[in-house]
Amino acid sequence: MGYFGGTSDRSRLEFDRGELTGAIGDSITVIPLVVALALLTDVSLPHVLVAFSVFQVVWGVAYGLPVSVEPMKALAALAIAGALTYAELALAGIVLAVVLLAIGLSGTLAAVGRWIGDPVVRGVQFAVGLILLETGIRLGLEDPLFGAAGLAIAGAAIAVGRREAGGLAVVAACVAVAAWTAGVPTPTLPGTPPVPDLASAIGWNVAEGAFAQLAMTVGNAALATSLLFADRFDADVPADDLSTSMGVTNLFAVPMGGIPMCHGCDGVAGKHAFGARTGGANVLIGVGYFGAALVATPALLAAFPLSMVGAVLAVVAVSLGRAVEESSNLPLSVGIGVLALATNLGLAFLVGVAVDLAWERTGR
Numbered sequence: 001m002g003y004f005g006g007t008s009d010r011s012r013l014e015f016d017r018g019e020l021t022g023a024i025g026d027s028i029t030v031i032p033l034v035v036a037l038a039l040l041t042d043v044s045l046p047h048v049l050v051a052f053s054v055f056q057v058v059w060g061v062a063y064g065l066p067v068s069v070e071p072m073k074a075l076a077a078l079a080i081a082g083a084l085t086y087a088e089l090a091l092a093g094i095v096l097a098v099v100l101l102a103i104g105l106s107g108t109l110a111a112v113g114r115w116i117g118d119p120v121v122r123g124v125q126f127a128v129g130l131i132l133l134e135t136g137i138r139l140g141l142e143d144p145l146f147g148a149a150g151l152a153i154a155g156a157a158i159a160v161g162r163r164e165a166g167g168l169a170v171v172a173a174c175v176a177v178a179a180w181t182a183g184v185p186t187p188t189l190p191g192t193p194p195v196p197d198l199a200s201a202i203g204w205n206v207a208e209g210a211f212a213q214l215a216m217t218v219g220n221a222a223l224a225t226s227l228l229f230a231d232r233f234d235a236d237v238p239a240d241d242l243s244t245s246m247g248v249t250n251l252f253a254v255p256m257g258g259i260p261m262c263h264g265c266d267g268v269a270g271k272h273a274f275g276a277r278t279g280g281a282n283v284l285i286g287v288g289y290f291g292a293a294l295v296a297t298p299a300l301l302a303a304f305p306l307s308m309v310g311a312v313l314a315v316v317a318v319s320l321g322r323a324v325e326e327s328s329n330l331p332l333s334v335g336i337g338v339l340a341l342a343t344n345l346g347l348a349f350l351v352g353v354a355v356d357l358a359w360e361r362t363g364r
Contacts, residue, residue, distance in 0.1 A: 090254050120215055133314055
């Protein structure tokens with residue numbers, strides 16, 4: 001791979017205030033999604049946090065840059081909505097690991113990207129936002145008082161100019177409520193990771209999730225992230241390298257109890273906006289995730305107010321859905337999102353690719 005082992009000017013890690021605040025910037029979408037997964041599926045939060053801890057540090061050191069390590073959002077949204085079981089989520093992650101490794105090592109990511117146009121990527125992001133919004137509203141209505149409290153906290157974050165941190169602020173409030181209810185947990189090492197029955201997961205659901213996620217991963221987590229590193233950090237990080245490192249991540253993370261993960265450009269942008277300039281931010285957030293894994297006990301999770309988590313999902317949904325505004329073909333991207341909500345994400349992705357290719361061929 002062209003970038004690993006990098007150049008001397010990228011081998012230095014810093015641990016100043018900017019790296020610390022940048023580390024927090026990358027957790028804005030990570031924490032809300034993994035908490036929701038732990039509460040609504042069979043995902044083990046301590047093991048997920050340990051996996052994030054390990055690979056934040058690994059790729060921060062390997063790249064020497066504040067590379068993002070975050071959930072594969074399309075798969076996470078489907079699991080949160082109940083469309084994927086934990087076993088299906090894990091199998092989709094392993095399938096994508098193999099695909100991303102093959103693409104990255106063969107240097108063919110740009111060719112794959114030509115088949116998945118920007119309107120399709122934006123459409124899938126919009127669809128993920130709609131799916132999360134629907135789930136968030138449903139959870140929020142289960143206890144309207146807690147749901148309203150969550151929205152009020154998110155609104156306060158927006159009012160003070162911290163729109164991007166609204167979801168994280170609501171999660172912090174959830175933790176406070178849970179700790180007040182269940183007590184402060186005693187730090188405990190995670191035990192043996194859960195072992196999903198992958199054989200039972202083979203089916204269309206996995207293919208649907210993997211197809212849709214591939215669009216976001218190629219467009220948003222590889223090509224766009226590579227461009228963002230060049231723009232914000234003046235660093236040459238080939239998209240094929242990012243594809244390969246995502247493949248490696250998932251081959252190891254899923255068996256250790258983690259969830260499918262990727263390098264999102266939004267996470268890199270968040271780290272940069274909050275002050276991170278080196279992989280030191282990754283080391284700091286990696287340590288933070290490991291510390292959180294020690295106290296993410298079942299008792300604490302059981303005390304989480306689900307309706308406030310619904311508000312968190314609504315905040316994340318709006319953030320993801322707004323990406324559709326940047327589409328080069330807004331009607332197509334919106335249509336993909338609506339079709340996904342009405343049918344399923346995999347079908348919407350395939351229809352979107354077909355329409356986008358036809359649109360480009362006719363020159364319209």
